[in-house]
Amino acid sequence: MRVGLLTGGGDCPGLNAVIRAVVRKGIEDYDWDLVGFRNGWQGPMTGDSRPLGLDHVEDILARGGTILGSSRTNPYKENDGAGRIKSTLAEQGVDALVAIGGEDTLGVASRLTDDGVNVVGVPKTIDNDLDATDYTFGFDTAVHIATEAIDRLRTTAESHHRALVVEVMGRHAGWIALHSGLAGGANVILVPEREFSVEQVVEWVERRFERMYAPIIVVAEGAVPVGGAELLHSGERDAFGHVRLGGVGQWLAEEIADRTGKESRAVVLGHVQRGGTPTAYDRVLATRFGLQATQAVADGDFGTMVALRGTDIVRVRLSEATAKIKTVPKDRYEEAQVFFG
Numbered sequence: 001m002r003v004g005l006l007t008g009g010g011d012c013p014g015l016n017a018v019i020r021a022v023v024r025k026g027i028e029d030y031d032w033d034l035v036g037f038r039n040g041w042q043g044p045m046t047g048d049s050r051p052l053g054l055d056h057v058e059d060i061l062a063r064g065g066t067i068l069g070s071s072r073t074n075p076y077k078e079n080d081g082a083g084r085i086k087s088t089l090a091e092q093g094v095d096a097l098v099a100i101g102g103e104d105t106l107g108v109a110s111r112l113t114d115d116g117v118n119v120v121g122v123p124k125t126i127d128n129d130l131d132a133t134d135y136t137f138g139f140d141t142a143v144h145i146a147t148e149a150i151d152r153l154r155t156t157a158e159s160h161h162r163a164l165v166v167e168v169m170g171r172h173a174g175w176i177a178l179h180s181g182l183a184g185g186a187n188v189i190l191v192p193e194r195e196f197s198v199e200q201v202v203e204w205v206e207r208r209f210e211r212m213y214a215p216i217i218v219v220a221e222g223a224v225p226v227g228g229a230e231l232l233h234s235g236e237r238d239a240f241g242h243v244r245l246g247g248v249g250q251w252l253a254e255e256i257a258d259r260t261g262k263e264s265r266a267v268v269l270g271h272v273q274r275g276g277t278p279t280a281y282d283r284v285l286a287t288r289f290g291l292q293a294t295q296a297v298a299d300g301d302f303g304t305m306v307a308l309r310g311t312d313i314v315r316v317r318l319s320e321a322t323a324k325i326k327t328v329p330k331d332r333y334e335e336a337q338v339f340f341g
């Protein structure tokens with residue numbers, strides 16, 4: 001059997017651990033021939049592939065990024081994209097694909113399943129916003145990086161009696177903000193799921209200053225003030241219709257400075273959250289996803305995605321897995337509010 005792999009969408013730590021697990025199990029248990037398609041869906045659309053043998057995955061478990069490259073290519077926005085993918089698979093003798101990605105990449109995998117392609121999905125994203133799985137790999141690493149940054153920002157904020165606004169990733173879901181904010185002891189956490197009142201933020205900030213502490217405000221890039229709109233880095237949209245967000249941290253820092261008369265600074269963590277080596281948790285989760293995806297291919301269980309439920313890895317239909325995103329529920333956000341101010 002010949003099996004292809006690809007990684008699509010924003011990269012995240014742990015992608016290489018999945019690739020390694022699929023290659024190791026595929027060769028050792030099933031004697032498969034494995035091939036890696038480069039740069040997400042662009043690879044199978046253009047026939048851009050490379051062999052994947054045991055030697056190629058020897059040293060990649062702890063390496064961030066993806067040895068296959070990634071892109072946000074959407075075959076359903078290209079001329080006969082799905083047809084071109086099917087032709088490549090036929091020409092290269094590839095029987096099945098393991099697609100590692102987030103909602104967009106897996107949404108394409110789901111449509112390709114309907115179009116007759118044998119696909120198994122593996123969920124990844126630092127945002128942790130895929131509804132069908134309790135956690136995605138990459139999230140733990142991103143939260144770890146953001147928490148370490150908050151710890152460091154706190155000491156400089158306190159030395160200078162400043163407010164520090166930390167902008168983290170999260171377009172529609174505030175999981176990174178919530179978890180890093182809780183772990184880092186933030187005084188305000190702002191998420192896209194809930195519009196925030198600037199007056200309320202300023203009140204919390206002032207309360208913190210009164211107690212001679214420097215306030216830390218963690219804000220997700222997609223958070224929106226009451227009556228306002230998302231702040232955009234640029235209006236340009238990618239092939240899945242997403243705009244580039246950014247700027248809410250700087251905007252809020254300026255509002256805080258104007259309204260409190262205190263110094264305020266903003267830090268955007270950006271792609272630092274996606275780079276570098278995965279945590280042990282993410283390496284284990286990514287490896288288990290890779291092993292179970294290989295098993296699903298071996299079982300011929302196509303059109304499925306592997307998912308974490310509790311401590312078990314289960315299979316869910318790709319169509320179900322991509323139907324909605326997982327956002328921060330009201331009660332989870334309210335739980336954190338006791339620490340605000």
Ligand code: F6P
Pocket residue numbers: 010102125126127169170171221244245274
């Ligand atoms: O989807 C993952 C993610 O990291 C989002 O949190 C973020 O908004 C986006 O990707 C950034 O995309 P890009 O790498 O294209 O700038």
